[in-house]
Amino acid sequence: MILGIETSCDETAAALVDKGRVYSNVIASQIGVHAKFGGIVPEVASRKHVEAIGYTIKEAVESSGKILPDVEAVAVTSAYGLVGSLMVGVAAAKSLAYALNVPLVGIHHIEGHIFANILSNPDMPVPHICLTVSGGHTMLIYVSDLCRYETLGNTLDDAAGEAFDKIAKFLGLGFPGGPVIDTLSAKGDRAAFNLPRPMHGSRNPDFSFSGLKTAVVNKFKTDDRNTLPLADIAASFQEAIVDVLVSKTVRAAEQRGVLTISVTGGVSSNKRLRESFSEVCRKKGIEVFFPSREFCTDNAAMVAAAGAARIERGDRAGLDLNAVPNAPLNSAK
Ligand code: KG4
Ligand code: ZN
Numbered sequence: 001m002i003l004g005i006e007t008s009c010d011e012t013a014a015a016l017v018d019k020g021r022v023y024s025n026v027i028a029s030q031i032g033v034h035a036k037f038g039g040i041v042p043e044v045a046s047r048k049h050v051e052a053i054g055y056t057i058k059e060a061v062e063s064s065g066k067i068l069p070d071v072e073a074v075a076v077t078s079a080y081g082l083v084g085s086l087m088v089g090v091a092a093a094k095s096l097a098y099a100l101n102v103p104l105v106g107i108h109h110i111e112g113h114i115f116a117n118i119l120s121n122p123d124m125p126v127p128h129i130c131l132t133v134s135g136g137h138t139m140l141i142y143v144s145d146l147c148r149y150e151t152l153g154n155t156l157d158d159a160a161g162e163a164f165d166k167i168a169k170f171l172g173l174g175f176p177g178g179p180v181i182d183t184l185s186a187k188g189d190r191a192a193f194n195l196p197r198p199m200h201g202s203r204n205p206d207f208s209f210s211g212l213k214t215a216v217v218n219k220f221k222t223d224d225r226n227t228l229p230l231a232d233i234a235a236s237f238q239e240a241i242v243d244v245l246v247s248k249t250v251r252a253a254e255q256r257g258v259l260t261i262s263v264t265g266g267v268s269s270n271k272r273l274r275e276s277f278s279e280v281c282r283k284k285g286i287e288v289f290f291p292s293r294e295f296c297t298d299n300a301a302m303v304a305a306a307g308a309a310r311i312e313r314g315d316r317a318g319l320d321l322n323a324v325p326n327a328p329l330n331s332a333k
Contacts, residue, residue, distance in 0.1 A: 002311070003071045003096065004304025005057065007089030008081025008109045009136060010040045011297070012052035014060035016071070017304035020122055023064035025294065025301040028052040035175045039165065040135075046084030053092045060300070071100055075307020078106030078317070079327035081136065086323035094319050106317040107306045109298075110139060110329055111147070113264040115309065116295035116302035118146075124289045125260050131249045133273075134265035134297070135161035135176065138207045138245075140252050141329065143262070146309050149329045152252055153205030160241055161267045163209040167216055167237055171230060181234045182270050188235030190272075193219065195240040205252055212240055242276045249277075253286055261288045269296040 001023075006013040010030040016023040030048045034040045061068055076093030078086060090106070097104035113132045118124060129152075130141045138160045140153035158166065161178055168177020173184070196215050198208045216237050220228060245267075253261055263277060268290050281288040295302055 001066060001070050002073045002075050002304040002307045003057070003060070004300035004302070004307060005074065005076040005089045005093045006109075006112065006298055006300040006303045007049045007053065007085050008077045009085060009298055010034055010045050010048075011299070012049050012056045013298060013300035014057045015300035015304050016060055016064040016066055017119075017301050017308065019308070020119060020305070022119070022301045023066060024060045025299055026056050026060040026063065027299055028056045031176065038169045038175050040082075042082045042084055045082055046088060049085055049088035053088055057092065057096070068100065071096075071102060073097075073103045073105065073307060073311050074100070075105045075107050075303050075310070076321075077109045077112055077303050078321055079324045080109040081325060083323050083325040086325065090321055090323050094321060098319060103311060104317045104319070104321060105307045105310045105315055106321050107303050107310065108327060108329055110137060110141070111149070111306045112302040114141065114143060114149075114262070115306040116291040116299070117262045117264045117289055119302060119305040120291040120295055121289045124262060127256070127258055128260035128262050129249060129253045129256060129258050130262040130264060131245060132265045133160045133245060133263070133267035135159060135165060137265065138209070140205050140249060142252070142256055142258075147313060151329050153207060153248065155207045155209065157208050157210035158213060160207070160209060160245060161265070163213050163241060164267065166213055170217055171233065173230075178267055178270065181238055182272070184231050185235035185238045185272060188229065188231030188233070190235040190239035192229070192232035193236040195219070195236055197240050197243050200244050200247060203251075205248060207244065207248065209241065212237070238270070238272055242270070242273050245273060246276050246280050250280055250284060250286065254284070259286050261286055263288065263290050264296070266297040269293050
């Protein structure tokens with residue numbers, strides 16, 4: 001029975017997971033607090049984590065039908081994210097592991113997202129190519145085996161979710177932008193405007209979305225936003241991002257000779273992204289997997305699932321475990 005804790009960005013989350021079964025998955029979202037700033041304010045996020053962490057863990061235990069002494073290990077996101085936010089979860093996890101006298105394991109946030117899909121689809125084969133797309137990251141990873149990763153590509157500037165959020169802010173659609181653009185796009189014409197597909201044809205597996213964002217801003221000046229159909233702009237912008245994500249991920253799978261693709265992270269709940277991946281992969285004979293919606297955005301069940309795999313491998317962290325904002329994927333202990 002693993003207690004997972006996740007506080008890398010703006011969700012305070014705790015979950016109890018045992019052998020792939022999720023007993024509880026509690027998320028205290030701060031979205032309402034950050035929405036008025038149009039994005040996440042790191043200092044505010046850390047303070048909100050401090051307020052919420054105790055209650056969130058308590059609720060995760062109580063709603064699981066278990067009691068704290070049932071917890072056999074604690075897994076916490078210790079790497080990759082906002083340092084002040086990570087520190088809150090790491091401090092809580094160390095305290096609990098010490099008090100309960102159980103093993104502690106630190107998880108890289110991206111490894112958590114990879115395990116979100118393994119938790120949803122336990123039979124998903126390895127090796128596979130994993131695309132992790134969210135507000136903070138756009139990463140293409142070759143997963144050669146459980147807990148064995150090779151990072152193939154990364155974003156050179158904005159993450160895909162960040163581009164969704166910034167364009168939604170520009171269009172006056174609110175925060176977070178991804179879900180709003182997703183819904184609005186369903187009513188729009190995705191071929192209405194011809195927008196750039198950055199690094200689309202390039203063999204370089206990295207991504208870049210800031211040029212697309214600038215192209216949208218330049219094309220639709222402030223006064224245009226009131227006259228042009230917003231749904232068409234949203235759908236055309238979304239299509240450009242989806243085209244780039246799908247084509248580069250499928251190319252990576254082909255180059256590695258892999259027949260399985262895993263798509264995870266907040267943006268993986270996007271309906272058009274799922275539809276396009278499914279269409280292209282069907283034609284290519286590649287199987288594509290997505291997490292169930294509750295595990296797409298940041299959550300602690302995915303951290304507990306990654307923790308279970310790490311504990312099984314014998315990985316343990318000491319009470320000197322620290323928050324590392326920019327650690328590479330393989331380094332979590
Ligand atoms: O994984 P996540 O909760 O947090 C990070 O680790 O960043 O992802 C949040 C991001 C936000 O940028 C949000 O706009 C985006 O995921 N997102 C979506 C959708 N739902 C959430 N983007 C596109 N379409 C969606 N349906
Ligand atoms: Zn995330």
